């Protein structure tokens with residue numbers, strides 16, 4: 211296999227640019243072509259990164275020796291385009307969400323199996339140092355019996371944001387609102403850390419924006435191992451507040467704020483036993499961020515994306531499995547679709 215893998219990007223909008231930056235930061239990856247139905251968008255990204263522009267994916271696949279294609283289009287197009295790429299024998303990385311319906315996800319998994327190419331789905335926060343550290347500690351059972359896991363996403367998106375693309379906030383192409391678009395990262399982390407979700411009950415509403423889908427949602431969760439959890443999310447919280455993932459067990463607790471481990475306290479590290487009332491939060495270990503990009507989400511985004519693209523390169527070279535393959539990426543979408551169903555029929559939904 212060539213030392214440098216050749217990449218293509220489909221969809222040259224906000225996140226297409228982040229992928230181009232991420233590829234450029236990797237020594238063994240090269241962006242050679244980009245596709246966008248909007249010729250100006252394709253031309254702009256292509257000239258910035260020395261790639262060839264296309265307005266049609268099939269033309270690009272027929273003409274370019276790409277080995278990996280990254281799908282960065284509106285979410286409801288991910289399946290169709292990813293299947294086209296896989297059927298051409300190329301590996302594919304798909305932006306989150308993997309797709310917005312169970313049927314489309316099923317087809318992607320079937321095409322991946324039939325073609326034998328690699329399929330990875332972006333969930334870049336799994337590659338943050340804080341997430342990896344907490345995941346390792348959970349594997350070591352350092353938190354003891356997990357009892358509660360929360361994901362809190364009080365974000366702000368202006369009406370202008372929803373109006374900036376006709377697919378945003380629609381059922382057909384965004385597949386949902388704050389849960390499917392923004393909170394999927396935190397839902398994926400929560401279920402990766404706490405284990406599979408068994409059942410959900412949710413409420414959703416649209417309180418601030420002119421859009422079809424929800425801009426506020428809450429859900430209660432029961433995890434397969436018996437622990438409980440909550441999700442609270444909105445894009446109507448001006449000016450936008452830190453994302454929190456909270457993991458609580460009877461031998462330790464951790465809080466991740468944005469990409470940073472802001473609290474970690476494990477019984478195994480205690481030099482003396484603590485009182486029956488525990489410790490006040492400020493006495494817990496507050497971990498300072500070690501990354502230089504913590505105040506700059508855009509920069510962090512490209513670096514976490516680069517780690518995930520590097521993981522795909524590893525999987526291709528070793529003929530292994532990417533950390534977030536199609537089966538992994540299906541989980542958060544399944545949780546979100548179940549919350550939507552619960553909110554619609556006002557009943558608890560058990561996940562299959």
Ligand SMILES: NC(=O)c1ccc[n+]([C@@H]2O[C@H](COP(=O)([O-])OP(=O)(O)OC[C@H]3O[C@@H](n4cnc5c(N)ncnc54)[C@H](O)[C@@H]3O)[C@@H](O)[C@H]2O)c1
Pocket residue numbers: 220221222223224225226245246247248251267282283284285287305306307332334375391511
């Ligand atoms: N991982 C993350 O943190 C993250 C962040 C932002 C967006 N995303 C995901 O990335 C995807 C794109 O989001 P965005 O904000 O970049 O959207 P965007 O609207 O800025 O860009 C989408 C681009 O796709 C192009 N496009 C549409 N249909 C196409 C087709 N059939 N073929 C080729 N190009 C096509 C559009 O012209 C546009 O330039 C979404 O699925 C979104 O959920 C992920």
